[in-house]
Amino acid sequence: MKETLHYLLMANHVLFQKALLAGIKDTKLTLGQPKVLDYLRNHDGAVQKEIAAACHIEPATLTSVLLGMENKELITRQMQNGNRRSLYVFLTGKGRELAERATLEFDKIEEKALYGFTDAEKEALNDFLTRIHENINDKGGTTDDEN
Amino acid sequence: MKETLHYLLMANHVLFQKALLAGIKDTKLTLGQPKVLDYLRNHDGAVQKEIAAACHIEPATLTSVLLGMENKELITRQMQNGNRRSLYVFLTGKGRELAERATLEFDKIEEKALYGFTDAEKEALNDFLTRIHENINDKGGTTDDEN
């Protein structure tokens, strides 16, 4: 049966997330943490605003997620360069370990998800999803590209 | 820049959801409600277990969402056929109105999301996402360690 785009995006995202959590259950990482770890793994020392944008959550949400991660000693937050407004977030050793673990699991699920896909199909899929992303993101007229 | 599948699914789902909420802001519908309304629109009288599965949320979560919807008089819950274990959920007139409104908005965003897609591309996308869904959902046969 043919489903709507919204349904498929939602279902796939949720299933992906659940598979991830099931795969790293032993780490005690909670729902909001893996994506932050995954981002920090390649962007250690990012400021909170940047992390929130990358993880598609609000800064206010990130505040509470980081609090939990700080309590578990996965990250530290530091001021730098005399800038007392921005807080730079760094992985601890333990945090980096779990970040790599999470990334491995992300990759594993991705491989499973794309089982049977040819390289051409994978490319086409990536292209489609990127175009959708741009289409939805387009507020009309403004062509401001960040990053 | 090429993103991971997980990132694209997550980002697209979140953006889709945000676009939807922005489009129906005046209805005061909250985050968890549109998908339930959308499902009930085609499955009026479904039991809660079925709704939860279709919306990819846990039954316990649905309990609280339905409570809010009942308070707003968008749905009613009734027992039927002397079965006092299952609760059947029905849209009220007001609920049906909002359900149709939500569906219109879903369609509108979907159209925007797929702007520039040919029919063949739309079909390919649907095929891809359906296959991913099946792949992730597949618990069977493959290297299952920790069960």
Next chain:
DNA sequence: ATATAATTGTTAGAAATCTAAACATTAGTA
């Protein structure tokens, strides 16, 4: 230098979500 803007992060309060456990009802079985 002082007032005003913009930026960054937090708090507060509500909703959605999860897991685990409890509860109530129904069905299966001895």
Next chain:
DNA sequence: TACTAATGTTTAGATTTCTAACAATTATAT
């Protein structure tokens, strides 16, 4: 019948998420 298992929903407690308002800091303009 009575015991047991299965089913459908709810409760309890925690995390994630949102928006709106606030606080602190930095940048800009007069």
